[in-house]
Amino acid sequence: xxxxxxxxxxxxxxxxxxxxxxxxxxxxxxxxxxxxxxxxxxxxxxxxxxxxxxxxxxxxxxxxxxxxxxxxxxxxxxxxxxxxxxxxxxxxxxxxxxxxxxxxxxxxxxxxxxxxxxxxxxxxxxxxxxxxxxxxxxxxxxxxxxxxxxxxxxxxxxxxxxxxxxxxxxxxxxxxxxxxxxxxxxxxxxxxxxxxxxxxxxxxxxxxxxxxxxxxxxxxxxxxxxxxxxxxxxxxxxxxxxxxxxxxxxxxxxxxxxxxxxxxxxxxxxxxxxxxx
Numbered sequence: 001x002x003x004x005x006x007x008x009x010x011x012x013x014x015x016x017x018x019x020x021x022x023x024x025x026x027x028x029x030x031x032x033x034x035x036x037x038x039x040x041x042x043x044x045x046x047x048x049x050x051x052x053x054x055x056x057x058x059x060x061x062x063x064x065x066x067x068x069x070x071x072x073x074x075x076x077x078x079x080x081x082x083x084x085x086x087x088x089x090x091x092x093x094x095x096x097x098x099x100x101x102x103x104x105x106x107x108x109x110x111x112x113x114x115x116x117x118x119x120x121x122x123x124x125x126x127x128x129x130x131x132x133x134x135x136x137x138x139x140x141x142x143x144x145x146x147x148x149x150x151x152x153x154x155x156x157x158x159x160x161x162x163x164x165x166x167x168x169x170x171x172x173x174x175x176x177x178x179x180x181x182x183x184x185x186x187x188x189x190x191x192x193x194x195x196x197x198x199x200x201x202x203x204x205x206x207x208x209x210x211x212x213x214x215x216x217x218x219x220x221x222x223x224x225x226x227x228x229x230x231x232x233x234x235x236x237x238x239x240x241x242x243x244x245x246x247x248x249x250x251x252x253x254x255x256x257x258x259x260x261x262x263x264x265x266x267x268x269x270x271x272x273x274x275x276x277x
Contacts, residue, residue, distance in 0.1 A: 008239030035068030072105030174219030213264035
């Protein structure tokens with residue numbers, strides 16, 4: 001029987017990694033999405049810290065579904081060579097944790113810039129990042145962050161079709177779509193479903209842009225869940241609540257609000273008779 005697998009950005013629980021692991025395990029999660037520990041981004045942790053993370057993961061029976069990296073969260077006129085080195089480091093970190101995925105983005109543009117005018121430069125960089133993933137045997141997940149090239153469905157599709165590699169797929173973030181005026185299921189599902197491999201669980205209201213628990217906003221979460229279940233989707237669902245704080249490199253919820261986000265999404269799954277673990 002098909003069972004959906006839940007994960008989550010555990011740094012939304014606490015900066016302390018042991019607390020992250022404890023709360024995640026208490027909720028029954030078997031995976032986390034690893035973005036930061038001890039207020040340090042995953043790509044900035046030293047070797048001893050990474051080894052400590054691995055020890056704590058094993059102690060709590062957890063694995064890493066994806067490296068929640070900030071790759072691609074720079075402006076197009078920033079130094080790409082240095083960023084390519086950071087991508088290679090991200091690949092090494094993913095290999096260390098045996099994580100199959102690395103989340104990435106498709107670059108910010110300066111205010112007033114037409115994203116479509118930057119297409120060729122974006123594609124060149126996405127190809128370079130994907131080459132690193134191919135060599136490392138990992139899959140990149142492009143997330144539709146607001147303000148980057150791939151913030152709307154049309155340009156997300158352009159990225160994956162132009163790169164044309166199994167090592168670059170899509171992570172679906174309903175809240176981010178809502179915040180740029182997209183109706184996620186209505187406007188994006190059919191278009192992007194062939195490349196959709198990972199789902200971030202985050203919802204938002206279209207009138208204010210405020211992030212809310214799954215099913216409490218305009219992210220069409222229930223419709224998307226139904227369609228994915230009917231389609232036979234079997235990828236990860238990663239809680240990214242952002243219920244207390246949100247900023248360009250992540251967000252925070254705390255243990256209580258993270259639990260509230262878990263309850264909201266699992267409540268939808270139970271109502272739709274979708275088994276999960």
